[in-house]
Amino acid sequence: MEKPRLGFFKYSCCAGCEFQFMYFQKHIIESITSFDIVYARMLKRGGNPHGPFDIALVEGTITESWQVDELKKIREQSKQLFAIGSCAIDGGIPAIKSTMPELEAEKKVYKDLSTIHSIRPHSVDAYIKVDGYIRGCPPGERDLHEALASVLTGKKPAFLQYSVCVECKLKGNICVLVAYNMPCMGPVTNAGCGALCPSMNRACYSCFGPMKQANGPALARKFRLMGLSREDIIRKFTEFGADTIEFRRVIETYED
Numbered sequence: 001m002e003k004p005r006l007g008f009f010k011y012s013c014c015a016g017c018e019f020q021f022m023y024f025q026k027h028i029i030e031s032i033t034s035f036d037i038v039y040a041r042m043l044k045r046g047g048n049p050h051g052p053f054d055i056a057l058v059e060g061t062i063t064e065s066w067q068v069d070e071l072k073k074i075r076e077q078s079k080q081l082f083a084i085g086s087c088a089i090d091g092g093i094p095a096i097k098s099t100m101p102e103l104e105a106e107k108k109v110y111k112d113l114s115t116i117h118s119i120r121p122h123s124v125d126a127y128i129k130v131d132g133y134i135r136g137c138p139p140g141e142r143d144l145h146e147a148l149a150s151v152l153t154g155k156k157p158a159f160l161q162y163s164v165c166v167e168c169k170l171k172g173n174i175c176v177l178v179a180y181n182m183p184c185m186g187p188v189t190n191a192g193c194g195a196l197c198p199s200m201n202r203a204c205y206s207c208f209g210p211m212k213q214a215n216g217p218a219l220a221r222k223f224r225l226m227g228l229s230r231e232d233i234i235r236k237f238t239e240f241g242a243d244t245i246e247f248r249r250v251i252e253t254y255e256d
């Protein structure tokens, strides 16, 4: 029997998601070896980027118009397409640029702008329909396994739709926000990492991105009462979620 065909595509990002995919091979080897990896530039030379694919994984933020055209073609050629990593899902690190005028951001980085043709950074689902989100920066093993297993079994992937706080409480952790006054983003962050940082007595910094309908403004008010400056608050909500409705509400409130 032929194996399902998998393509892995990269747009503007650090390629850490694909690296993580390679690294996870030793953890979820049964799932990954069940696929014919047709295209994945970090994994192997050559390959066929045109499809068709049973599953496409797309990492990175969309920051150039050619990427939009290519992305649409990949969508047409893929039965299932998952956005992987916070860059692809929420704009991630590249979308920090959205907090200032496009030209101002480019001038900060490049001396010669003649070869720069970037557009405002957006998540993958701003342009195409996706079948699910494999969250994290870098992504977690649990959601990657869910996505791959859904293709192998024909069942809908069960992605978690609650906050990191729920995972944290299920683990019986001491709350670092309440007990140690640390500015933890757990209440507004989507679960999936197993509350990794609070389990190590560290505040969550929201690398899994905002939970749908998260109440960012309420958490921001709490941070303000804890003594965080407006700039600190903007930074916390900008790091991974600058292209999301949930976090933009906070950023716009605290911007001058």
Ligand code: SF4
Pocket (backbone or CB within 6 Å): 013, 014, 015, 016, 017, 018, 059, 060, 084, 085, 086, 087, 088, 092, 093, 136, 137, 138, 139
């Ligand atoms: S989500 Fe994180 S690990 Fe993945 S490409 Fe973006 S910056 Fe790199």
Ligand code: SF4
Pocket (backbone or CB within 6 Å): 164, 165, 166, 168, 169, 173, 174, 175, 176, 177, 178, 184, 185, 186, 187, 195, 198, 203, 204
């Ligand atoms: S430590 Fe953070 S994630 Fe855990 S319960 Fe407290 S606020 Fe939520």
Ligand code: SF4
Pocket (backbone or CB within 6 Å): 164, 189, 193, 194, 195, 196, 197, 198, 203, 204, 205, 206, 207, 208, 209
């Ligand atoms: S606790 Fe927060 S910052 Fe840490 S891995 Fe989970 S989502 Fe990312």
